[in-house]
Amino acid sequence: MRDRYYKFSTYLKERFGERVHKVSVDANFSCPNRDGKISTKGCIxxxxxxxSLHTRTGGRGSSLEEQIRRGIEAAKKRFKAKKFIVYFQAYTNTYAPIDVLKKKYDVIKKFKDIVGLSIATRPDCIDEETLNLIESYKNNYEVWLEYGLQSIHNKTLKFINRGHTFEDFLKAVEITRKHKIKICTHIIIGLPYETKDMILETAKKMAHLKIESIKIHPLHIVRRTTLEKLFRQGKYTPLELNTYLDILVDFLAYLWPKTVIQRVGAYCPPNLLVAPLWILERNRVEKELEKRLIEKDYFQGKFY
Ligand code: SF4
Structure with missing residues (x-):
């Protein structure tokens, strides 16, 4: 039977005919929401x-080439993958002069098994020159730009200190589409003061924009963050798994059926996670989601 939502693994098999694995790297970028250009506090x-796996494992010290080589070796052993997409994950991966960006992205050319390039950034950190550069990789690679949005509601974006607006995201989508680069949007479910209706408005907007791919994350509290302080002061309570699933099945039902779902859970190293602990059970989240979709007879795009 067809999956009830359009999984990234399915998309990759359709596109490449075999298992493709994403290798995350930390290319030593900064973030304007941390270095003082917008703010020094960062998102809450x-x-x-x-x-970032590599930030945790000392990636900031090892070269990009080394990180990719190690990532590929590990994925070959563990997942029997033969092809790879390099994912520039940590911080803001378009936040540097163009020659620096080119030098970093060009490292993928040294590896024959790399078939794709995925670059995570903020919607306010993109311009024509950078898009021209990223577009140039399309001749030989599958190329994605991943925009952290989290919510379409500006009052939420302000509260979580994103330092950009929903309108910035719309502008980024518009100029990215002129370059025919695929977009993956990062969304968080469970942000402070967001009701279920507000979250579903985000889903409806993503459907309306026919966003090519989405990563959906449950908000979780990580050590040494502003959110941890709010949690300790009793000002923020994370979602229970049941509530998260309840919102998630509806979220999926409102999406465009062709949006590829790259994630429905989150990963956090146990020593950094404060709450909720169900975040650590990734397989359980996916299994419970499948169960819930079947019980309700829901599928992605049901209400599109
Ligand atoms: S989540 Fe991204 S945009 Fe926000 S502070 Fe961290 S690196 Fe910067």
Whole structure:
């Protein structure tokens, strides 16, 4: 039977005919929301130690080439993958002069098994020159730009200190589409003061924009973040797994059926996670989601 939502693994098999694995790298970028250009505080949930495998494992010290080589070796052993997409994950991966960007992205050319390039950034850190550069990789690679948006609601974006607006995202989508580069949007479910209706408005907007791909994350509290302080002061309570699933099945039902779902859970190293602990059970989240979709007879795009 067909999956009830359009999984990234399915998309990759359709596109490449075999298993493709994403290798995450930390290319030593900074972020304008941390280095003082926009703010020094960062997003309230952000501790890049938790987001980036290589930041955790000393990637900031090892060269990009070394990180890719190690990532490929590990994925070959563990997943029997033969092809790879390099994912520039940590911090803001378009936030540097163009020659620096080119030098970093060009490292993928040294590896014959790399078939794709995925670049994570902020919607306010993109321009024509950078898009021209990224577009140039399309001749030989599958290319994605991943925009952290989290919510379409500006009052939420302000509260979580994103330092950009939903309108910035719309502008980024518009100029990215002129270059025919695929977009993956990062969304968070469970942000402070967001109701279920507000979250579903985000889903409906993504459907309306026919965003090519989405990563959906449950908000979780990581050590050494502003969100941790709010949690300790009793000002923020994370979602229970049941509530998350309840929102998630509806979220999927409102999406465009062709949007590829790259994630429905989150990863956080146990020593950095404060709450909720169900975040650590990634397989359980996926299994419970499947169950819930079947019980309700919901599928992606049901309400599109
Ligand atoms: S934009 Fe990304 S890297 Fe920068 S503070 Fe926010 S989550 Fe962290």
């Amino acid at each position: 949930f952000c501790n890049n130690e938790a987001f």
